[in-house]
Amino acid sequence: MRRTLAICTVVTALAAAAFAPLAEARMHGRPRPAPLAAAQVQVSGTGAITLSGGLAVVGTVGAGSGGRLSVVDMAGDARATLNGRPVGRRGAVKVPNRGGSFYVKGSRVRVRVMGVSLSVSAAGRGRALFEGVGTYMLNGAAAQPWSNPPVTIELLPPGT
Numbered sequence: 001m002r003r004t005l006a007i008c009t010v011v012t013a014l015a016a017a018a019f020a021p022l023a024e025a026r027m028h029g030r031p032r033p034a035p036l037a038a039a040q041v042q043v044s045g046t047g048a049i050t051l052s053g054g055l056a057v058v059g060t061v062g063a064g065s066g067g068r069l070s071v072v073d074m075a076g077d078a079r080a081t082l083n084g085r086p087v088g089r090r091g092a093v094k095v096p097n098r099g100g101s102f103y104v105k106g107s108r109v110r111v112r113v114m115g116v117s118l119s120v121s122a123a124g125r126g127r128a129l130f131e132g133v134g135t136y137m138l139n140g141a142a143a144q145p146w147s148n149p150p151v152t153i154e155l156l157p158p159g160t
Helices: 002-027
Strands: 039-061 068-073 079-082 090-094 100-138 144-147 151-155
Touching: 039 151, 068 079
Parallel strands: none
Antiparallel strands: 039 100, 068 090, 068 100, 079 100, 100 144, 100 151
């Protein structure tokens, strides 16, 4: 019971904090702040996935793939981790043989992941290049196959 009460209290506090700017804007006759529009892409397959732009990227590389993760931070503000450990903002790292998970976020980044059993999700604006074989879903649309020759898509919000 205490746990449920604590969870409800936290959720209520978060909701109040999230909606406070909107309520204040409405009270003072100011327009509501516009939400930042972002594209969303989910990708799975084998080969190489390259994403560039203002993005937040999470993903996994399958075990035994001899995978590599490369991050280039062009704005100097990126954060990147592989299996929870920080990754340099410029360069490539080998994914352990047991596989791994990664996270990259930055205003101008290029992320390239290579290996087998890749699973990547990204949100933001930019461009994506898929080499190898797999499927992707852009902005919640139906899954599309990708295979050689490489496929390039623009990461733009729906309706743009």
